[in-house]
Amino acid sequence: MKTLNFRLVLFAFALIFGIVFSIPTLTQSESGKKITLGLDLQGGLHMLLGIKDEIAIESRTKSIAASVKYLFDDEEIIFDDLRIAGPGRVTFELLDEDDVAKAKALLKKEIPGTVLAEDGLKFTLSMTPEEMARTKANAIKQAVDTIRNRLNEFGLAEPTVAKQGEDKILVEVPGIKTQADEQRIRELIARTAHLQLMAVDEDRAARVMSMSASEAKSYGDVILPDVYNEHEKYLLRSIPVLDGSMLTDAKVGFDQNNQPVINFTLNGQGAKIFGDFTAKAVGKRMAVVLDNKVYSAPVIRERIGGGHVQISGNFKLSEAHDLAIALRSGALLAPVYVMEKRSVGPSLGADNIKASSMALALGFILVVVFMVLYYGMAGVIADVALIGNLFLILAIMSLFGATLTLPGMAGIVLTVGMAVDANVIINERIRELLHEGKSVAKAIEEGYNKAFTAILDANVTTLIAAVVLWAYGTGPLKGFALTMGIGILASMLTAIVGTHGIYQWLLPKIDRKRLGFWFGIKTEGGK
């Protein structure tokens, strides 16, 4: 027998490679790289989120206004009529002409990204267009980080949070067990967690129930509802004392009645602002506002130093836990909304796997049996290549840590159909050449030579379609294109090189008189 040829060795290596690297996936072992199942197969939540970036501008404007107030108070610059005039625009009036130069210098130094326009003693501080763009870009980046932090802290296995395109966020959370859990996760993501400490406008608070929103606005106030009772309203100064950006930690604790509460700590600057404010506002109320709802509005009894604040409410423990996570991971600069959402329950995922595995197995058996019946030993050889092809697909996908989706399964099924095509073309050529009376060795060599260009051209064109689909497709489509692409490339190795190697290896055994057994054709008195 002829010694081993390089094609056979190459095929053997590919086969070993395929088997070794697909073991972690097939046995689902803990270690080793393996294929992850797509959300449609294991169940989970897929969402594409958009972001309301105009809100980011709005809250940046508010915090600019808050800074102006703090800076002027701190430097004892007398001012009046500080209000938000529009997106990115804050107006105020100075009362003392002598303060103008000092105020200008102060704002320039302390609030970057803004320009100041003056009209007598009336001033307009506006964000520059670059600052606006930067704020928007920052909002999306921050949203991605924040949502990722929240999901990680929630303790979920491998959530994906990524920016998609310019202004979208892709969130994928596998392995959600129940609908209630899913809802909880959605709420956790959606929570803006915008914490504000706001002063109650005690001068006008008595009239709050009959006041309109526009009237409140004219005083520089805002009306916000109580979190538990929509009808109870508070009249608050619209520029907050401080907000959640100065928060360093938030933890669940319990009050004297053993009710869950959230304790949070402010950073140095926040603690100072909070201390200064409470010292000045003794006897007045201060509201703890979260996502524009008032959680509590206790009366300030004395100056509160140290920066420790508590939010109480009728929290359930799980609610307090999620809220603390949201506060700790920071507020979303802008709220997010759902553009696309797909959620698959675990039982449906299991059904999908069962159905597609069944189709894959059945299709595979069908092809394998057909090849043997039609081509005899040549069919067996093609089948060996086909099995090698399957292992190679699994191995390559495992190494890339690729995701197998339902359309991906369809891609594999389709590859099974197409991979044998190469062998059909080759076998038909060999048969033709044998009918012409060529020797077995010659028929095989020439058959492979002639079939090669056809197979190459056909595969390259299919590959073009797969690449386009991969580049333009989203989510599941990518999975389909990927498995098909890998399948085509792998089939070039197994179906062309692999089978050729096997023929060369078996050649001395192939008897011209037994073509029925070897190639499934009647011998016509061979040479």
Added chain:
Amino acid sequence: MEIFRYKKPLELMKQSKRFGILSILLVSVSLVLIFAKGFNYGLDFAGGTLVQVHYDQKAPIKKVREAITKDKKYEGASVTYFGNDNEIIIRTKNSSGSLGKDMGDTMRQLLKGTGHFEVRRVDMVGAKVGSELREKGMMSLFLAILGILIYVSFRFEWRFAVASVLALVHDVTIAMGAVVLFNVEVNLDTLAALLTILGYSLNDTIIVFDRIREGIQTSKESALDRIINESVTQTLSRTTLTSLTTFFVVLTLFLFGGEIIKGFSFTLLVGIIVGTYSSIFVASPLLMWLGFSVKDFREKEAEKLKREKEKEKMRQMYEGGTL
């Protein structure tokens, strides 16, 4: 086993006019269907919300309909069985951007009291995403065809490229027509199926063209129709066999692959049949009608060969030091 064994080439080109008329007819009917009736865009492209509910017993579809319409928002909702009697799908055009409470949560409340059920799938696509996906889908079909056109021109000759792309457009159009005719919902996976048909049908056509190219270079015949007859006959067995194996594989996918993948596998089934037909009966005659000349091609090939030989000679002379 051997099914296809012809001593003489089949006289296919004599029938080419008939097939041409049949194809034109099929494409026209498909175009009329596509433009008059239009696609039944599914969730992915039209936007909306879909909720799949699984019941422990036969789903009480009437009760479900009544329960849903309690909420005015869902008045236009459609409720249909999905795959089997235990499974239903509720579809509405509404889509909500709210993260906190989605339609699945609402449905769970509305359907309370209709039996023991489980919400297994909630898909929501906003209108903006839908139109974006549609644009991208069109773009990908166009780009794939363009890429193929360039590759085939490069590997063969421009008439081969045009003929194969025309055959492709023929296949995709008829497959689309079938999708409209059978009211198959058009989603992302339908698009994947169309792109696969593109690749697959081209695969078939290229195998035949490869044979024709070879026939032009080696055959004793010099009439194009005879060469085409020879080549198509020679590849007939391969074309049919591969189509059959692929057809059966996709058929198992259609029958056993689950309801979700039905639209995909149906489109593919049609595509495989049409693709096989077109690579035998449409693509090759097109080559003839486009005015491909065997004589010119052979002359060009001979020229190329001569040039290469000259180059070779020059190189030998150069290496021999005579130049």
